[in-house]
Amino acid sequence: MAQMISTIRNGVDTQQLFATIDAIREQPALGAFTFRATNRWINGAHNRSRMQGFYGAGREDDSRREAFVVDSGEPTVLLGTDTGPSAIEYLLHAVVACLTTTIAYCAAARKIRLTEIESTIEADMDVRGCFGVDDDVRNGTSQIRVTVRVAGDASADRLRTLVERAQERSAVLDMITNGVALTVESVTE
Amino acid sequence: MAQMISTIRNGVDTQQLFATIDAIREQPALGAFTFRATNRWINGAHNRSRMQGFYGAGREDDSRREAFVVDSGEPTVLLGTDTGPSAIEYLLHAVVACLTTTIAYCAAARKIRLTEIESTIEADMDVRGCFGVDDDVRNGTSQIRVTVRVAGDASADRLRTLVERAQERSAVLDMITNGVALTVESVTE
Numbered sequence: 391m392a393q394m395i396s397t398i399r400n401g402v403d404t405q406q407l408f409a410t411i412d413a414i415r416e417q418p419a420l421g422a423f424t425f426r427a428t429n430r431w432i433n434g435a436h437n438r439s440r441m442q443g444f445y446g447a448g449r450e451d452d453s454r455r456e457a458f459v460v461d462s463g464e465p466t467v468l469l470g471t472d473t474g475p476s477a478i479e480y481l482l483h484a485v486v487a488c489l490t491t492t493i494a495y496c497a498a499a500r501k502i503r504l505t506e507i508e509s510t511i512e513a514d515m516d517v518r519g520c521f522g523v524d525d526d527v528r529n530g531t532s533q534i535r536v537t538v539r540v541a542g543d544a545s546a547d548r549l550r551t552l553v554e555r556a557q558e559r560s561a562v563l564d565m566i567t568n569g570v571a572l573t574v575e576s577v578t579e
Numbered sequence: 580m581a582q583m584i585s586t587i588r589n590g591v592d593t594q595q596l597f598a599t600i601d602a603i604r605e606q607p608a609l610g611a612f613t614f615r616a617t618n619r620w621i622n623g624a625h626n627r628s629r630m631q632g633f634y635g636a637g638r639e640d641d642s643r644r645e646a647f648v649v650d651s652g653e654p655t656v657l658l659g660t661d662t663g664p665s666a667i668e669y670l671l672h673a674v675v676a677c678l679t680t681t682i683a684y685c686a687a688a689r690k691i692r693l694t695e696i697e698s699t700i701e702a703d704m705d706v707r708g709c710f711g712v713d714d715d716v717r718n719g720t721s722q723i724r725v726t727v728r729v730a731g732d733a734s735a736d737r738l739r740t741l742v743e744r745a746q747e748r749s750a751v752l753d754m755i756t757n758g759v760a761l762t763v764e765s766v767t768e
Contacts (some may be wrong), residue, residue, distance in 0.1 A: 401623025421705045430681055431647045435683070441671075491626065516610045528757075571723070574746050578729055
């Protein structure tokens with residue numbers, strides 16, 4: 391009987407992972423992606439986004455049969471009716487989601503089997519900025535703190551190095567710490 | 580009979596809005612907020628965040644009876660199983676959600692009744708960065724483009740000015756364009 395060797399580690403197909411890396415090394419154009427979302431205002435602080443198609447690996451990806459739909463809101467104290475997490479909370483989720491996935495993928499590549507990744511994230515923000523009360527206060531958060539607990543079949547040192555490597559490679563951490571050029575075009579006809 | 584004058588505009592209670600602005604102008608400490616999320620890895624690119632409590636307006640806010648729960652994932656081409664939007668897509672949602680809410684609130688304050696806010700957002704990203712294929716390529720997106728369509732009972736000029744003002748006041752737009760200090764602490768015992 392042939393021996394079955396699983397290439398899945400941490401839920402990541404490492405054979406596919408290394409094949410993907412080889413493919414974009416050989417054909418850099420395959421690395422170009424464009425991600426998208428559309429958003430529609432419902433009422434007050436309630437609005438809804440849809441994400442489905444994207445461009446990547448040299449073609450328009452139509453593998454998702456349905457759009458993902460997410461709702462935003464604000465709590466009462468910020469004049470909403472709690473129709474969903476606030477935009478800031480979604481941003482915090484994006485940061486820890488990206489860090490967690492990057493840790494799982496990096497560990498898979500490094501042959502570390504993980505049993506746990508748990509994180510907490512918090513951000514301080516003085517809302518006098520975005521409410522226009524004090525122009526010397528910035529609109530957004532002044533500081534984001536993340537604590538991540540990782541467990542698996544590697545030494546504490548190796549796990550710490552893994553988290554550091556993931557932090558260096560996370561797309562969202564790069565964007566939120568270094569900033570991104572952003573343009574807004576308004577259509578009013 | 581007493582005449583009822585509604586203070587609700589665009590789903591925003593303008594009386595509460597102006598009272599909130601007055602309150603944080605008089606007591607700046609009320610403007611200090613701390614937002615939070617916790618995230619747990621499930622498998623592969625699948626992880627889940629919860630957002631419930633936060634600190635704000637001088638106290639720990641416990642008005643939300645249940646946590647909001649959101650799931651992340653990656654599409655097949657990025658080694659996931661589509662268990663939810665990707666972290667990048669959540670980030671794009673956070674940007675347009677914040678811009679939309681800020682437009683609705685600013686319009687309410689300026690006595691503009693809106694009938695529509697619809698936006699599309701897209702971000703280009705070369706995944707050679709986050710896959711570690713080329714150190715000269717950044718991990719995150721190089722550019723984010725937003726198009727927002729706004730309609731309501733104001734001139735096209737006034738609506739365009741409204742969008743510009745919201746862009747200047749959006750918390751998430753500030754964070755994503757100017758960057759935020761971020762610390763990651765790892766716990767490995």
